[in-house]
Amino acid sequence: MLPFDLIEYQKRLYKTKSQMEKKGIEVLLVTDPANMNYLTGYDAWSFYVHQMVAVIIDEPQPIWLGRFQDANGAKLKTWLYEENIIAYPDYYVHSDSYHPMDFMARILTEIGQGNRRIGIEMDHYYFSAKAFEQLRLGLPNAEFISADLLVNGVRLIKSDKEIEYMERAARLAEQAMYHGIETIRAGVRECEVAAKIYYYMIAGTEEFGGDYPAIVPLLPSGKNTGIPHLTWTDRKLDEGDSIVIELAGCYHRYHAPLARTVSIGAPPPALEELGPIVTEGVNRVLDAAKPGVTCGELEEVWRKIIRKYGIEKEARLGYSVGLGYPPDWGEHTASIRRHDKTVLQPNMTFHLIPALWFDHYGLEISETFKVSESGSETLTQFSRELIVKHPFMIPHQDGEIS
Amino acid sequence: MLPFDLIEYQKRLYKTKSQMEKKGIEVLLVTDPANMNYLTGYDAWSFYVHQMVAVIIDEPQPIWLGRFQDANGAKLKTWLYEENIIAYPDYYVHSDSYHPMDFMARILTEIGQGNRRIGIEMDHYYFSAKAFEQLRLGLPNAEFISADLLVNGVRLIKSDKEIEYMERAARLAEQAMYHGIETIRAGVRECEVAAKIYYYMIAGTEEFGGDYPAIVPLLPSGKNTGIPHLTWTDRKLDEGDSIVIELAGCYHRYHAPLARTVSIGAPPPALEELGPIVTEGVNRVLDAAKPGVTCGELEEVWRKIIRKYGIEKEARLGYSVGLGYPPDWGEHTASIRRHDKTVLQPNMTFHLIPALWFDHYGLEISETFKVSESGSETLTQFSRELIVKHPFMIPHQDGEIS
Numbered sequence A, B: 001m002l003p004f005d006l007i008e009y010q011k012r013l014y015k016t017k018s019q020m021e022k023k024g025i026e027v028l029l030v031t032d033p034a035n036m037n038y039l040t041g042y043d044a045w046s047f048y049v050h051q052m053v054a055v056i057i058d059e060p061q062p063i064w065l066g067r068f069q070d071a072n073g074a075k076l077k078t079w080l081y082e083e084n085i086i087a088y089p090d091y092y093v094h095s096d097s098y099h100p101m102d103f104m105a106r107i108l109t110e111i112g113q114g115n116r117r118i119g120i121e122m123d124h125y126y127f128s129a130k131a132f133e134q135l136r137l138g139l140p141n142a143e144f145i146s147a148d149l150l151v152n153g154v155r156l157i158k159s160d161k162e163i164e165y166m167e168r169a170a171r172l173a174e175q176a177m178y179h180g181i182e183t184i185r186a187g188v189r190e191c192e193v194a195a196k197i198y199y200y201m202i203a204g205t206e207e208f209g210g211d212y213p214a215i216v217p218l219l220p221s222g223k224n225t226g227i228p229h230l231t232w233t234d235r236k237l238d239e240g241d242s243i244v245i246e247l248a249g250c251y252h253r254y255h256a257p258l259a260r261t262v263s264i265g266a267p268p269p270a271l272e273e274l275g276p277i278v279t280e281g282v283n284r285v286l287d288a289a290k291p292g293v294t295c296g297e298l299e300e301v302w303r304k305i306i307r308k309y310g311i312e313k314e315a316r317l318g319y320s321v322g323l324g325y326p327p328d329w330g331e332h333t334a335s336i337r338r339h340d341k342t343v344l345q346p347n348m349t350f351h352l353i354p355a356l357w358f359d360h361y362g363l364e365i366s367e368t369f370k371v372s373e374s375g376s377e378t379l380t381q382f383s384r385e386l387i388v389k390h391p392f393m394i395p396h397q398d399g400e401i402s
Helices: A006-023 A033-040 A068-077 A100-110 A129-138 A150-154 A160-183 A190-203 A269-288 A295-308 B006-023 B033-040 B068-077 B100-110 B129-138 B150-155 B160-183 B190-203 B269-288 B295-308
Strands: A027-030 A052-056 A063-067 A085-088 A117-120 A143-146 A242-251 A254-264 A318-325 A328-336 A349-352 A367-371 A376-378 A387-389 B027-030 B052-056 B063-067 B085-088 B117-120 B143-146 B242-251 B254-264 B318-325 B328-336 B349-352 B367-371 B376-378 B387-389
Touching: A006 A033, A006 A052, A006 A150, A027 A033, A027 A150, A033 A052, A033 A150, A033 A318, A052 A100, A063 A068, A063 A100, A068 A085, A085 A100, A100 A129, A117 A129, A129 A143, A129 B129, A150 A328, A160 A190, A160 A242, A160 A254, A160 A318, A160 A367, A190 A242, A190 B190, A254 A269, A254 A367, A269 A295, A269 A349, A269 A367, A295 A328, A328 A349, B006 B033, B006 B052, B006 B150, B027 B033, B027 B150, B033 B052, B033 B150, B033 B318, B052 B100, B063 B068, B063 B100, B068 B085, B085 B100, B100 B129, B117 B129, B129 B143, B150 B328, B160 B190, B160 B242, B160 B254, B160 B318, B160 B367, B190 B242, B254 B269, B254 B367, B269 B295, B269 B349, B269 B367, B295 B328, B328 B349
Parallel strands: A027 A117, A063 A085, A117 A143, A254 A387, B027 B117, B063 B085, B117 B143, B254 B387
Antiparallel strands: A027 A052, A052 A063, A242 A254, A254 A318, A318 A328, A318 A349, A349 A367, A367 A376, B027 B052, B052 B063, B242 B254, B254 B318, B318 B328, B318 B349, B349 B367, B367 B376
16 A cells, blocks of 8 residues: 555654754654655645644654544555554634644643654645644743754655656656647647646556646746746637646656647747757756756856856756645755755756746746766656647547547 | 726725724735735745735735746736735745745835734745744734734625636536546546546636646545545546545636545445435535524534434534635635534535545535525535446447547
């Protein structure tokens, strides 16, 4: 049932505890769903209520604390003993009289952890200002220490099994991109392109199925291609439009993102000029990526290339990627940007997305790559260029979905 | 471009300011993406970085504060003047040296709001413990007041236009449910059912397209039907399995959720017995729902019916629903549960989901309804019963997706 063997979870826990020791943390309260999954295997859409995994430095197993109706899911999806799964009743949910963190604090006190040095994920999704306030009220004898990105740091270098899952995600990304682009022509609505992408992302291959990505397919089109985070509408695509597609395949919550830009008919000259520049930039950054190089140095490679063509843009080119839940597949640790001192090591994985956005147009060509023993390897294989489609071309086989 | 006319946004802002006055709030910092959208129209997948809308009691327009690369989206998607859209540079994003809330605090100080009574959404998604800490550091002369659910309370009663959007969402929910159930048979993988649901949810109808729902389709099957928040896997469905499908159609971020339970072949006796009980319960609650009745009273109707059949279950039967972003389409205000004193009023909308979950099986039959002038009306129209499919039935037209 578990996507990784018990040894792998033990290794993750061991590394996490080492980091806790370094920071003087005795109890780590993990509220980030990706980190909860990483340490225990827990996987369900239950992060819309408060929940956590507590890692106690001198206990062999973490404790899962969550909502009563999710406890059976924790029993099914984690390697924890049942006695380490503790649930609060439903009257704590979205109530103005009860807060789940009061329950968590009481349990932590009852099991003798109330007066310890407690690490919390201060700036992670789903750990609200109120959650912290209630924990402080409920644990007046604890000392709180920020444990931001502690587990995320452990996640930075992937195991071979994690890479294998990301490679499967890459197959799904390619397939979704292929069919998304196939659908694009004048007269087709953006929502139909998104629907087709979703179908292939999730239906999977004959060997394995797809999971939901942490970010929906992003699909700005026409003059909105300079606005990267717009989702699709039901606008009909026109001849002359360009469309930026950013998507990810996802397998067992591991992501392989991929972005491409498509033009319906001949692209406007400004965009046509940008295409080869971005391709060259991506190629050179991938050539430069190898163990020992820093993320900051990769950004320099890119900056020099675009400067050669008269472009100056300060932005993040990419970030560490892997396990994730909505709203983000990025790991929030290493960024490929100026001054980032992260040194590349084998089995780190990045989404390299050196986009160029202007007021009324933009171009994205991205790759997910892993650092190998001597260089880098992209996980996705997809024509690395601005893609031009005949405006009214009808695909050869245009079946209908039954 | 805007989904609602300017008058409607003005009304929302007016009601919000009235609530602010009641609570003595001079500046409301709205960080919940649904509330940001409700007040300004802003809609983009940018909530994975810190952003907010600041409503100042004595200023005619709110201010959008967010990331530089999202500012053009705010110009496009909101009714705000460009001068009220203020963006922070990219080096604030996922950085250990800079925090976006430092920027927000500086701007608020510069525009003379630094020493006011500031309302914050303490227990909403995307307002982290750290975000509050940085705001407090950056605004030492402000007084902070919890504004939890302030805007959500304003959202409780829908306008006719909002109901119209939810009705469109209901068409998408029906269509996705229809095709999802059509796909179900022995030998089909769960992921294929999910893929088909997604396709129809998003491709939309000939008249309008679908948006992404705030929660992915939930699809526990077999002995996991008692665990409501599991997402699909690539397990093949078997004869004798039951499958719980909970999904929502979504239009302009407005949701119409719908849940049904399907059995492949004859259902086990325990499940077969539950079907009519849940149907009866849903029917009676819908009959009882009308202006003047409280949410707590609706729960009583349900409790009496299941008690008649010897079942005692304490849980929430439903909640106010409408506008939403991941991870939830619920509004977190009124709940259909014991002791909830919310009085039903026309154009309130609820997802009524009185599920019965046991250790190894469960049943969900849900309806999204609006309170009308004299009773209630469901938005979705879908056979309200445990649905039994012939285990190996092949649908009449089984095309392939090209």
